[in-house]
Amino acid sequence: MEKIKKNAKLISLIILGALAVVIWYAVFYLEGRQNLLVSFFDIGQGDSVFIEVPSGNQILVDGGPSDRILAKLGRAMPFWDRSIDLLILTHPHADHVTGLFEVLKRYDIGMVLESGAEYSTPEYKEWHELLQKKKVPVAIAHAGEKLILGKGTILDVLSPWDNYVSVSLKNPHDANIVGRLTYGQNSILLMGDAERPIEQRLLFESLNSKFIILDSDILKVGHHGSKTSSSEDFLRVVSPKVAIIQAGRKNRYGHPTQEVLDRLAAVGAKILRNDLEGDIFLASDGTSYSVKSK
Numbered sequence: 489m490e491k492i493k494k495n496a497k498l499i500s501l502i503i504l505g506a507l508a509v510v511i512w513y514a515v516f517y518l519e520g521r522q523n524l525l526v527s528f529f530d531i532g533q534g535d536s537v538f539i540e541v542p543s544g545n546q547i548l549v550d551g552g553p554s555d556r557i558l559a560k561l562g563r564a565m566p567f568w569d570r571s572i573d574l575l576i577l578t579h580p581h582a583d584h585v586t587g588l589f590e591v592l593k594r595y596d597i598g599m600v601l602e603s604g605a606e607y608s609t610p611e612y613k614e615w616h617e618l619l620q621k622k623k624v625p626v627a628i629a630h631a632g633e634k635l636i637l638g639k640g641t642i643l644d645v646l647s648p649w650d651n652y653v654s655v656s657l658k659n660p661h662d663a664n665i666v667g668r669l670t671y672g673q674n675s676i677l678l679m680g681d682a683e684r685p686i687e688q689r690l691l692f693e694s695l696n697s698k699f700i701i702l703d704s705d706i707l708k709v710g711h712h713g714s715k716t717s718s719s720e721d722f723l724r725v726v727s728p729k730v731a732i733i734q735a736g737r738k739n740r741y742g743h744p745t746q747e748v749l750d751r752l753a754a755v756g757a758k759i760l761r762n763d764l765e766g767d768i769f770l771a772s773d774g775t776s777y778s779v780k781s782k
């Protein structure tokens with residue numbers, strides 16, 4: 489009897505000890521989050537960017553081509569955290585949407601932002617079925633929307649300009665969501681797979697409105713470094729100090745193209761590529777930023 493009592497005491501002590509470790513880990517984790525953290529995951533041929541805002545909000549922009557995203561999120565997020573505040577699907581191509589299936593199944597999602605354009609693929613059908621099943625609220629992205637993310641972090645939606653809800657497009661990239669994330673003096677332009685037509689529209693609109701700013705510290709290069717994006721005049725205005733290219737090792741599309749690498753070098757951008765560097769992490773305190781890779 490005495491032995492059982494002793495064992496019970498020992499077990500409760502171990503449980504209490506484990507709880508204390510979890511609580512202290514949580515305290516340090518949350519306190520340590522003074523910075524904006526952006527992870528550009530090495531996810532194969534596709535896009536996936538995870539944003540952690542100092543206020544605690546978490547945003548996932550695209551999920552890459554497979555469930556590889558789960559391991560990446562597992563490493564980026566604390567183990568007790570099973571929710572993501574916002575999922576952004578830049579456009580419905582499989583290399584952006586497929587990884588989001590498992591994310592929808594395993595995490596509580598606060599909201600989804602998409603263009604609403606129609607796209608008749610099995611992947612896009614499955615995406616909508618899952619959204620309905622999990623009852624996730626869906627908002628439609630329009631240029632001019634401002635997402636206030638707390639503690640001075642803002643995501644400006646810069647594209648699409650037109651209403652594409654239920655519209656079938658020959659090229660889904662024409663309705664691609666472009667966002668510009670700012671924290672203090674630092675800015676990141678997230679292009680998704682936007683191509684030249686969107687770049688030209690953005691240049692035109694930015695000339696006519698002082699509210700549309702393209703100049704950014706970091707550029708998530710459009711369409712994996714394909715030559716149909718990153719036109720010279722656009723890159724001159726964005727004038728990124730760092731250009732991040734999300735492309736898979738030895739991908740069959742030849743992304744990124746030498747032409748785009750040359751154009752980025754011509755505007756003085758330091759080029760970082762997931763296919764060469766692995767995961768790329770950016771941290772900003774609102775005044776300065778650092779980028780490292782693994």
Ligand SMILES: [Zn+2]
Pocket residue numbers: 534535581583584681711712
């Ligand atoms: Zn893509």
Ligand SMILES: [Zn+2]
Pocket residue numbers: 579581661681
């Ligand atoms: Zn695409």
